[in-house]
Amino acid sequence: MKKTKMSTNSGRVRTLSFVHAADLHLDSPFTGISEIDPELGERLAKATFQAYEAIIKLCMEEEVDFLLIAGDVYDSADKSLYAQVRFIEGLRKLETAGIQVFICHGNHDPLDGWSASLTWPENVHIMSGDRAEVVEFKKEGETAAVIVGMSYPTRHIMKNLVKNFPRKEDNWPFTIGLLHCSVGSNPEHDPYAPCTLQDLRKINYDYWALGHIHTPSIVCKEAPVVIYPGNPQGRHLGENGARGCFVVDVSSGGDISTRFMETDSVRWYIREISIEGLEKEGELIESLQSQLDEMRENSGGRSVICSFVLKGRGPLHHIFRQDGFLEDLLRLLREGETWGRQFLWVERIEDDTLFPVERELLLKREDFVGDLVKIVEGSKTDEKALDEFREALSPLFGSRNGRKHISIIDDEEMNSLLQRAENILLDALLTEEDNAN
Numbered sequence: 001m002k003k004t005k006m007s008t009n010s011g012r013v014r015t016l017s018f019v020h021a022a023d024l025h026l027d028s029p030f031t032g033i034s035e036i037d038p039e040l041g042e043r044l045a046k047a048t049f050q051a052y053e054a055i056i057k058l059c060m061e062e063e064v065d066f067l068l069i070a071g072d073v074y075d076s077a078d079k080s081l082y083a084q085v086r087f088i089e090g091l092r093k094l095e096t097a098g099i100q101v102f103i104c105h106g107n108h109d110p111l112d113g114w115s116a117s118l119t120w121p122e123n124v125h126i127m128s129g130d131r132a133e134v135v136e137f138k139k140e141g142e143t144a145a146v147i148v149g150m151s152y153p154t155r156h157i158m159k160n161l162v163k164n165f166p167r168k169e170d171n172w173p174f175t176i177g178l179l180h181c182s183v184g185s186n187p188e189h190d191p192y193a194p195c196t197l198q199d200l201r202k203i204n205y206d207y208w209a210l211g212h213i214h215t216p217s218i219v220c221k222e223a224p225v226v227i228y229p230g231n232p233q234g235r236h237l238g239e240n241g242a243r244g245c246f247v248v249d250v251s252s253g254g255d256i257s258t259r260f261m262e263t264d265s266v267r268w269y270i271r272e273i274s275i276e277g278l279e280k281e282g283e284l285i286e287s288l289q290s291q292l293d294e295m296r297e298n299s300g301g302r303s304v305i306c307s308f309v310l311k312g313r314g315p316l317h318h319i320f321r322q323d324g325f326l327e328d329l330l331r332l333l334r335e336g337e338t339w340g341r342q343f344l345w346v347e348r349i350e351d352d353t354l355f356p357v358e359r360e361l362l363l364k365r366e367d368f369v370g371d372l373v374k375i376v377e378g379s380k381t382d383e384k385a386l387d388e389f390r391e392a393l394s395p396l397f398g399s400r401n402g403r404k405h406i407s408i409i410d411d412e413e414m415n416s417l418l419q420r421a422e423n424i425l426l427d428a429l430l431t432e433e434d435n436a437n
Contacts, residue, residue: 015251016145017248017249019055019059020068022069022072022231023072023230024069024087024233025048025231025233026048026052026083027074027080028048029075030236033347037345040343040345047233047235047265047266049083051232051233052090054265055232055245056090056093058247059094059099060094060099065145066102067099068102070178070212071104071107071212072107072180072212072231074109074113075108077108079114084116088119091121091123091124100125102137102178103124103127104150104151104178105126105129105151105152106211106212107212110129111154126151127150127151129150129152131150132150133150135147135148146176147175147178149178150164152192157192157193158191158193159193161193162179166203168204168205174250176207177207179193180211181194181212182194182212193212206224207226207256210226213228214239215230216228216243216246227258230244232263236268237270239268240267241267241268242260243264244264247259265303266302266304268304269305269306271295271308272308273288274311275317275353276312276313291306292306292333292344296344299342304343306345307350308350311353313354313358317354317356333346334346354419363377372425372426376419380415386414
C-alpha cells in the first residue's frame with residue numbers, strides 16, 4: 001500500500017489519529033466491460049470490496065483511534081445482501097482491534113433504502129438523518145474528539161445541511177464535521193446538500209470529513225482542514241489515477257498531518273499518443289506497446305485498465321479512418337491477456353488526430369474547402385453560434401437517461417466537437433492529391 005504524504009507538521013506525539021474514507025460504492029457494477037469480457041467483469045466486481053478491505057487493513061496497521069466514512073457506502077439504496085454482509089465483516093475486524101467507526105449516509109445509500117436485518121458491531125455509530133448528531137469519542141476515559149454528522153434521510157437532498165450543524169462549543173476538544181455534500185460547484189457531480197467553504201468556516205470546526213466528490217482533494221489546508229478523500233476504487237475512465245483515503249494525525253497542540261493512502265487494486269489511465277513523426281502502422285504499435293509496458297512496470301503490482309487517445313497530424317490519420325482498423329488494433333493489444341493477479345486491459349482507442357494538411361494552408365484557400373475551415377474557425381469564437389449548437393444538443397441533456405451518462409458540454413469540448421466534425425468533412429472532400437500538396 002503506497003503512501004503519499006500530503007502535508008507535514010512538527011514531530012509532536014500524536015494524541016489522535018483516524019482514517020477518513022468515503023464513497024466506497026460497494027458492489028458497484030462496471031457497466032460495459034462485463035458485456036465485452038465476462039471474466040474481466042467478474043474480476044472488476046471484486047475491486048470495490050478489495051479497496052474496502054485495504055482500508056480496514058490500513059486502520060489496523062496504523063492503529064488509529066477511529067474510522068470515518070462520509071457517505072455512499074453502497075452503490076444504491078437497494079444494496080445487495082452480499083455487500084451488507086461484507087461491509088459488516090470488515091467493521092467486526094475493527095471492533096476486535098478496538099477501533100471505532102462513525103458513518104454518515106449519502107445520496108446513494110440514504111437511510112430510507114432497504115437494509116437487511118443484521119446485527120451491527122458495537123463499535124459502529126451511524127449518524128441520524130433528522131438532525132446533526134453530536135457524538136463524543138473518548139480515549140482513556142477523556143473526551144478526545146467530538147464528531148458531528150448527519151445522514152441523508154432520503155436520496156435527493158438539495159438543501160444546505162451544514163446549517164443544521166451547531167457551532168463548536170468552547171469546551172469541545174478537536175471537532176470533526178462528517179457529511180456527504182457539495183462544497184462550491186463541481187460539474188461532474190450533482191449538487192447534493194450544497195454549501196460553501198464559508199459555511200464550513202462559520203461554525204469553527206477543526207476538520208471536515210466530506211464525501212461525494214470522487215477525486216481526492218484538499219479543499220482547505222487550514223482553519224478548518226477540509227478534505228474529500230475521493231472514492232477508494234476508480235470504476236471507469238473518468239475516475240482515473242490513484243484512489244484511496246486519508247490518514248489524519250493530530251498532535252497535542254492541535255496540529256494536523258494528513259497522508260493520502262492508495263487503496264485501489266485496479267487503476268485507470270488515459271494516455272495520449274502523438275502520431276506526429278510516425279509513418280507506418282508498425283511504429284504506432286511499438287509506441288502503444290511501450291506505453292503498456294511502462295504502465296505495467298509502474299503500477300505497483302495492481303491491475304491496469306487504460307484508454308489511448310491518438311493525437312496530432314500525420315499520414316496515419318487516413319489509415320485510422322479505414323473501417324475496422326482501430327478495432328483490429330484494439331484486439332491486437334488485448335490478445336493474450338490473462339486475468340491473473342495483475343492484468344492490463346486496453347478499454348478503448350480514440351482517434352482525435354488531425355488531417356495531415358496544415359490547417360493554416362487550408363484557411364488561405366479560396367474554394368469550398370477554405371470556406372468550410374473558415375466557418376469552423378469562426379464558430380469557435382462566435383458566442384451566438386456556440387449557443388445555437390448548445391440549443392440543438394439540449395434534448396440530450398434534458399432527458400433523465402441522458403443526464404446519467406453525459407455532462408454539459410463546455411466551450412473547450414464544444415470546440416473539440418467542431419474540430420472533429422471538420423476532420424470528417426475534410427476526409428470526405430480532400431483527395432490524395434490535395435493531401436500531397
